[in-house]
Structure formats: structure tokens, C-alpha cells
Amino acid sequence: MLQKPLLPSEAADPQAMLRDPTFQALVRERSSFAWSLSIVMIVVYLAFIFAVAFAHDAMATKIGAGPLTLGIVLGLAVIIFAFALTGIYVARANTRFDDLTRTVVKEQAR
């Protein structure tokens, strides 16, 4: 047999897990966090793309005395923002979500 058993027999009873309040908290918190961050990323990116497509003059505005434009600053900001978002997610997942997951797994093992 190549396939591992497809349904996790280790998770004795998925229904019991689904009723576990800790599991419910984990799922609720993580999915709302992950979807919120995803939507923020998509909105920021689309706003940038729409600005590129429709707001040329605003993007060409000079920042300060030099030739630097708003478009370049915003573009670099989107790159840094994307990385920062992944950092925020990982920081929360490594602490809060991993703690909840450990608790859930322990509870089920009992």
C-alpha cells in the first residue's frame, strides 16, 4: 500500500474534536485572522494595481525636493508590507495558534 490510510485514525473521532471548545477557538481565531490578513493583502495589492491603471498623475507626484515619486514609494511600501504581513501572521501562529493546537492534541490524546 502506498497510500497512508486517508482518514486519520489517530484522530480517534473527528466529531469529538469538532465539539472540543479549544478546537473551535483555534479554528475561529485562526481562520478569521488568516482571512483578514488575506483580504488586507488583496485590497492593498488591488488598490496599487488600480492606482497604476487609473491614477497615473497621482503616482507621478514628486515626493520632497528630489525626483522620487509617490508611485515608487508606494510600490516599495507594498513589497515591505507584504513581508511584514507574513511576519505578523507567523508571530501569532508560533505563539497563540501553536499553543491552542498543542492543547487540542493533548486533550484528544487523553
Added chain:
Amino acid sequence: MRVLSRLAASAALLIGTATAASAAGPDVAPVQQQGLNVTAIVIFVAFVLLTLYITYRAAITTRSAGDFYAAGGSISPLQNALAIAGDFMSAASFLGISGLVFSSGFDGLIYSIGFLVGWPIVLFLIAERLRNLGRFTFADVASFRLAQGPIRTLAAVGTLVVVAFYLIAQMVGAGQLIQLLFGLDYLYAVVIVGVLMIVYVAFGGMKATTWVQVIKACLLLVGATLLALAVLVHYGFNVNAMFADAIAIHPKGDAIMAPGGFVKDQVSTISLGLALMFGTAGLPHILMRFFTVRDAKAARKSVFYATGFIAYFYILTFVIGFGAITYLMPNASFFKVAADGHYNKITDLIGGANMPAIHLSNAIGGSLFLGFISAVAFATILAVVAGLTLSGASAISHDLYASVIARGRSTEAREVRLSKISAILIGIVAIYLGYVFQKQNVAFMVGLAFAVAASCNFPVLLMSIMWRGTTTTGALVGGLLGLVSAVVMVILSKAVWVTTFGHPAALFPYDNPALFSMPLAFAGIWIVSTLDKSKRAMAERAAFDAQFVRSETGIGASVAQAH
């Protein structure tokens, strides 16, 4: 209009590939073979010897299917992040984006951003669940509770289509680039790339492929850092001075500091934006990387580090592009100069539109640095094609053969053997196609690969993980709709219908189909699944709970084998 069409052409080929040379289209057609660059060859041979040694070591320790496909889950998050970055930062990201910045300034940044923003989405929605549910390929995940036969076949077809088009583009780009950089004959260049990728994959499996990516990623990051640093040091880290110089020298002047050709066709811009963002989450060779780490936490860390490397790299390419403007444009020796002493600072660059980074290395560090950067570009191509080949080979052996044809009655040893044979066959086919397509403009193939990844692989994967209602029939119909519509729309678009087939007008007016094919796939999955009242559909919905628990907690997830 000229600007627009050039941007459109670059758009397709920039998408994470090494179609670098082919991107330039007519610019590069008469590739001039240069004299042998000794430095480049010495550094490249050193790279090859090192990677072959690693492949030999990997071959000794690769025994099980888990070793072959997923390096036994033994890759650390940092190594995996470098390997992901290595898979993603192709020669076209490096040469193509810096080339686009060179010719258009700001517009190059749009691609960098599009490539990068897919990563947070991969992290938030895909990476951890993928690691918890799968073993070797993303088809493991998509078919977790759905019918193995049809869903694995669909995923394998999606994988092979993406791999095939991506590989052809890479091979043609590689052949032309290497011909130019090393003074090697096109056929030799393609054969060397093909043979090396076969050796890495067939003998070393995922371990060797990962190490090739890691080494290449380090080389590329070092090379790009040195280039950008030299430019910044030259301007005393005053970027405004650099921009001011660039504006004074560039024929487009102030226009390089703001959006250019994109403004004319908003629909194509947004469609391309979607393909860039969501295609990343459907690239089979990228998804495969999440199975090489120990657990979901390691998968999560890999994406975080990889996003950092990739973001850093794209900021460097922007600096490199502007540096190339100020260093190269005033210097006639980098251009094909007409008899009257005139040259076009954008289109007459020797070697074509993708060469600014290469010439810049020459301008900064002479032939030694030129050789180093050329060798890095070659290593980059090699690493990307190896990743693609492994992904294609596992689709054939793990998904099509072991699960669909042999219906799980095969042995691991036989599956791995078939995977090695597949890698050899894919390599031979890639060499052949690279040779056949030598004179073709293959830029559209990369656009197609990304569009298929975003319109077939990504919707099927996401819906099967996230939505209880997804059924086999729904996933199959929606996935096929996305796949077929993406391919058909690309064929009817200007890149193929007009440029390749020579018809007068394009039947599909936009450059990228994702804006239409992606919603079509999601709608197909949703509608057909909702209408599916069969017994199998009921059972599949009922099986969602168990899948959900495992995807959220990792309980029962396949674990790394200890050695």
C-alpha cells in the same frame, strides 16, 4: 503602442522564468555568439562539480519514496526558504525585471510586486494545510476525500501542462542566454541543461534538487547584492542622485518614474495582476516544497523567510535596473552603434532587452564579475528546470501511475523507479522541444503556465480544502473549465493568434485570461458541486470533518522518516 506591446511581451515571459532572451523577441533574433568567457566557465564548472557531488551524496541516502519526493521531510525551514526562493527567483526575474526597469523604469516594479504578493496568500491559506494533508504532491491534498482516480488525473494534467509550458520557455531562454554568455552553440547549451537536470533529479531526487536550489539562491542573492551595492556606493547611498542621473540620461526622461504603458489597457493589467498573485499558489513545483519540511510550523516559517528573500531580491533588481541606466546608456560600447554613430539607448543594447544586469556587471567589475554573474544566471536556469522536472516526474509516477493506473497496488520501489524514468523522459522531451522551439517566440507559454496554475490547480486545491460542499464531479468540471478556458483564451489572444498563427486580429482581446478563467473555475466547482446529489457526493461531504480536523491540527499528518 510600441511600448504597450513590448510590455505585453515581457509580461508573459517575466512570470518567473528564464525566457529572458526570447522575451526580447526580434531584438535578440540574431544572437551573436561571443568568445569563450573563461571566468564564467570556471565558476560554472565549479558549480556543476559541487552539485554533482551533492547529488552523489543524496543518491546514497535516498532509499524510500519519502526520500525521493520529499527529502524525507528533513529539510530545515531556512534551507527550504532558500530553495523556495531558488525555485521562484528565475533568470527572468533577475534579468527580465532588471531589463524592464532599464527600458521602462517604474513598470518593472509592477511585476516584482505581483510576484511577491502571492506569497502572503500562500502562507495564510495554503501552506500549513497543505503540509498537514499531503505527502508528496498537491494532488494528495486535492484528492484527500474526493475520488482518487479523476482528481489525481486532473491534478496531474494541471501539473504537466504547467511544467511543460514552463520548461519549454526555460529551455529556449536558457539556450539563447547561454549561447550569448558562454559562446556555446545553442544545441550544446540545451543538451547540457537537459542532461544536468536529469542527473540531479533522477539520481538525487528531492534532496539533490533542494541543494541545487539552495546553492543557486545563495549565489543569486550574493551576485545581486554586489551589483546593487556597487551602484549605491557609487551614489553614496543617495538614491535621489541615482534617480536624477537616470532621468537625465534615459530617453523617456521623467516618465521612468511613473506608470507607463500599463495605463492603456486596464483589464489586461488587472487580469495579469490576478494571474501573478494566485498563479504562485498553484505552481506544482512550489507546492511540492512544503512536503520537504517536518511539519506545518516549518512550512509556515519557510514561507516567511522565503518572502523576505524574494522581497529583498526584487528591491535589488529595481536598483540594478536604475544602475544599468546610469552606467550603460552613456557608454556606446554596450550598444549596436549605427554607421552614423547613433544608437537607440533602449532597443540597441547588445544581446537584447534582458541583458542590462549582465552588462552592468561588466561595467562595474570587468570580465571577472561578468563571468561570475553569467555563471550565476546559468546556475539559476539549471536549478529552476530541475525543480520543474521533479514536479512533472512525481505527477506521472505518484499520481498517474501509483494511484490511478496501479490503484495503490504498486510498491514504493517501483514508483520511485518509474519516477526516475519519467525524469529522464521529461529531460529528453525538454531537450527536443527546446531545440524545436529555438526560433519561436515562446513568451506566451509562461503566461499560459501561470494562468493554468491560477485557473485549474489553485481553485481545485483551495475549494477541496476550504469548502465542505466540494465534490469530485464539481472539482473535475470546475478544474477542467479553468484549464480549458485558460488555454483557449491564450490561443485566441494576440500572443498566439496574431504573433504565432499570423491572423490579422486577436479573438480574445486581453493579454491574460486569469480574470475570466479563474472565476469560471470557481463558479464551475461551486455550481456543479451544489447540484451534485449523488451518493458519492454525500459521502465526500461527510468525509470533510475528518479532513478538516487533520488540516487544522496536523493530527495524523504524514511525518518525516528519521534516518
